[in-house]
Amino acid sequence: SRMSKSPSIGSGFKSSSGNMDPARQFGTTLEWILEHNPQCSLPPIMYQCIEFLSQPDCLETEGIFRRSANAELVRELQSKINSGEEIVFEEGDVHIAAVILKTFLRELEEPLLTYDLFEQIIQIQDIPKEDKHSYVSEMINNSLPDINYRILKSLLDFLSLVMDRSCLNKMTSSNLAIVFGPNLVWSRDQSLSLAHIGPINYFTDFLLNNNYSLFTRTN
Numbered sequence: 001s002r003m004s005k006s007p008s009i010g011s012g013f014k015s016s017s018g019n020m021d022p023a024r025q026f027g028t029t030l031e032w033i034l035e036h037n038p039q040c041s042l043p044p045i046m047y048q049c050i051e052f053l054s055q056p057d058c059l060e061t062e063g064i065f066r067r068s069a070n071a072e073l074v075r076e077l078q079s080k081i082n083s084g085e086e087i088v089f090e091e092g093d094v095h096i097a098a099v100i101l102k103t104f105l106r107e108l109e110e111p112l113l114t115y116d117l118f119e120q121i122i123q124i125q126d127i128p129k130e131d132k133h134s135y136v137s138e139m140i141n142n143s144l145p146d147i148n149y150r151i152l153k154s155l156l157d158f159l160s161l162v163m164d165r166s167c168l169n170k171m172t173s174s175n176l177a178i179v180f181g182p183n184l185v186w187s188r189d190q191s192l193s194l195a196h197i198g199p200i201n202y203f204t205d206f207l208l209n210n211n212y213s214l215f216t217r218t219n
Helices: 030-035 044-053 071-082 094-106 129-143 146-164 173-184 190-195 197-214
Strands: none
Touching: 030 146, 044 094, 044 146, 071 094, 094 173, 129 146, 129 197, 146 173, 146 197, 173 197, 190 197
């Protein structure tokens, strides 16, 4: 009789690299995601979170990005997203969508600001005040890969909307920097990331406050 193969064996979704399932978005690379979503300029889950959170009701929610969400629910949604299931955010899902966005950034194989820039980023506070802008602008415009550049710009444009409503949501640039810094910048050596959390958050705050003048690439 013909051997019937169990579908769970050899279906390719249990690879240790995690990169077998084309729908995967968490815990992989930006290149991988965009290669498998060629019609998208942003990773689809990022786009979905930003689009949902850009609604005035969401933007104006106190503590957006600072409050936590049900961890079990977030993990459940992550695995749905990774297996290609469509998820829908509903009214009241502000903190869930916010946590999903932060988690997406944190679980990338390489930080959005890249490992290469870590050393330069943590020196930000040692740069003379009048040179900081050109220092950061040069770093972003000359050293960030195109994909990272585009995604960082989209994220900062969205976070500007959050900051614009800080009188309602209480999320100033420094509050946003505290929650986003460690999800945008880290070192291969975890102890270094922890030791330099001050400059990492300072750098993130600088990006948030100078978003509209830092990005000068024309293409």
